[in-house]
Amino acid sequence: MILQQIFNAINLGIIIIDRDLKxxxxxxxxxxxxxxxxxxxxxxxxxxxxxxLNNPKFIRSCKSVFTFGNFCFFSQKLHHYLFPFKxxxxxxxxxxxxxxxxxxxxxxxxxNNITHLFIYVQDMTEVAVYENKLxxxxxxxxxxGIYNRRFLETKLEDEFNRHKRYGGVYSIIMFDIDHFKNVxxxxxxxxxxxxxxxxxxxxxxxxxxVDYLARYGGEEFCCVLPETGIQPAAGIAERxxxxxxxxxxxxxxxVIKVTISLGVAEFREELESSSRLLKKSDEALYRxxxxxxxxxxVAE
Numbered sequence: 001m002i003l004q005q006i007f008n009a010i011n012l013g014i015i016i017i018d019r020d021l022k023x024x025x026x027x028x029x030x031x032x033x034x035x036x037x038x039x040x041x042x043x044x045x046x047x048x049x050x051x052x053l054n055n056p057k058f059i060r061s062c063k064s065v066f067t068f069g070n071f072c073f074f075s076q077k078l079h080h081y082l083f084p085f086k087x088x089x090x091x092x093x094x095x096x097x098x099x100x101x102x103x104x105x106x107x108x109x110x111x112n113n114i115t116h117l118f119i120y121v122q123d124m125t126e127v128a129v130y131e132n133k134l135x136x137x138x139x140x141x142x143x144x145g146i147y148n149r150r151f152l153e154t155k156l157e158d159e160f161n162r163h164k165r166y167g168g169v170y171s172i173i174m175f176d177i178d179h180f181k182n183v184x185x186x187x188x189x190x191x192x193x194x195x196x197x198x199x200x201x202x203x204x205x206x207x208x209x210v211d212y213l214a215r216y217g218g219e220e221f222c223c224v225l226p227e228t229g230i231q232p233a234a235g236i237a238e239r240x241x242x243x244x245x246x247x248x249x250x251x252x253x254x255v256i257k258v259t260i261s262l263g264v265a266e267f268r269e270e271l272e273s274s275s276r277l278l279k280k281s282d283e284a285l286y287r288x289x290x291x292x293x294x295x296x297x298v299a300e
Contacts, residue, residue: 013083013121016107019066021045021059024116033085033098050083065106065117074102076124087125099128141215143193144200152214152222153274159224160274163267171233174281175240175262176220178293183258191251192219195258198249203240222278230266230298237262237296245294259294261285266299 007014008028016025023041031037036049047054061072074082081100101124107116139151147155159170177183177199184192196219203221204213212224223240225233241262249256263284271277280299288297 011123013119015046015119015121016116017046017062017119018116021047021062023049030121034083052084053082061104062117065104066114069106069108069114071103071105074100076101076128082119083121094132095125095128098123099125144197144215146200146204146221147212147214149214149216152212152216152224155212155214155224156274156278159226160267160271160277164269169227169229169267171225171228171230171264171266172277172281173223173225173233173237173240173262173264174216174220174278174285175223175237175260176218176285178259178261178289180219180258183256187251187254187256191254191256194251195249195256198247199244199258199260202243202247206236206239206243222281230264233264233266234296234298237264241294241296261288261293262296263288264296264298 007025010027011029012027013030013033014025014027015023015030017023022043022045023038024043026034026038026041041049047059064070065072076099079100079102080095081097082102083098083100085098085100087095087098101122102119104117104119106114107118109115139147141148156172162168163170177195180192180195183195196215200213200215200221203223207213207223207225210226214222214224216222223236225236228236241260244258244260247257249258263281263286265277265281265284267277271280284297284299288295291297
């Protein structure tokens with residue numbers, strides 16, 4: 001009686017199956033998360049109740065436990081879940097199903113013969129959500145929420161190596177805010193932060209799902225445009241420029257309008273590194289500023 005109370009009160013899923021892989025018991029946790037009582041599944045094959053488990057890896061693991069008496073583990077990081085239970089407690093999670101760490105092991109009778117095996121299921125969704133948030137924090141700019149320089153440099157390197165190997169085309173746009181120091185000096189640094197967030201939000205609304213916008217540093221930004229040649233990229237840069245020049249930014253009863261200058265560069269086979277591509281776009285940006293600002297310059 002006491003063990004049965006613990007069996008049903010513990011915050012883990014516990015399943016017991018026999019040598020024919022037929023379900024003999026599962027606890028209250030499994031009933032709640034599966035939506036099925038133990039009586040409704042008793043003596044049914046676990047492969048019938050969960051058809052996706054009818055795969056060589058799972059069956060081989062069960063046979064290994066019954067034959068050798070060892071333990072098998074199913075890590076959340078590798079497998080994500082063993083049983084497809086919907087998440088219920090995490091409104092901000094990206095996971096459709098509960099993330100689980102599971103293990104199976106032998107159960108022996110009084111003669112030390114293995115007659116059953118157990119599977120325990122531990123809900124790891126909260127840990128997985130937290131780890132994802134840490135990863136996001138490491139890749140996102142704290143002020144704007146867009147990608148940061150660390151992510152940008154990694155992404156540029158990946159794109160460069162991929163196109164070097166397989167061919168294709170991509171472009172990048174570097175841009176920064178014209179006369180940004182004047183904004184800080186006139187309205188204060190809080191207003192400067194507001195302008196940076198406002199511009200990054202507006203540009204983010206204009207890019208495709210496959211594009212990557214990152215804050216390179218200070219008031220400078222970079223946008224990676226996969227599968228985009230130099231002329232379409234220049235057109236996109238012009239759209240960025242026009243949108244920002246028309247935007248009114250209201251801060252502390254002040255309406256502030258700013259402009260941006262942009263430099264565009266395209267991946268070329270003769271470029272020796274991703275940093276060289278970045279340098280070409282930066283040189284184009286410098287030329288746009290030198291020629292009067294609020295304009296787009298294309299790398300030569």
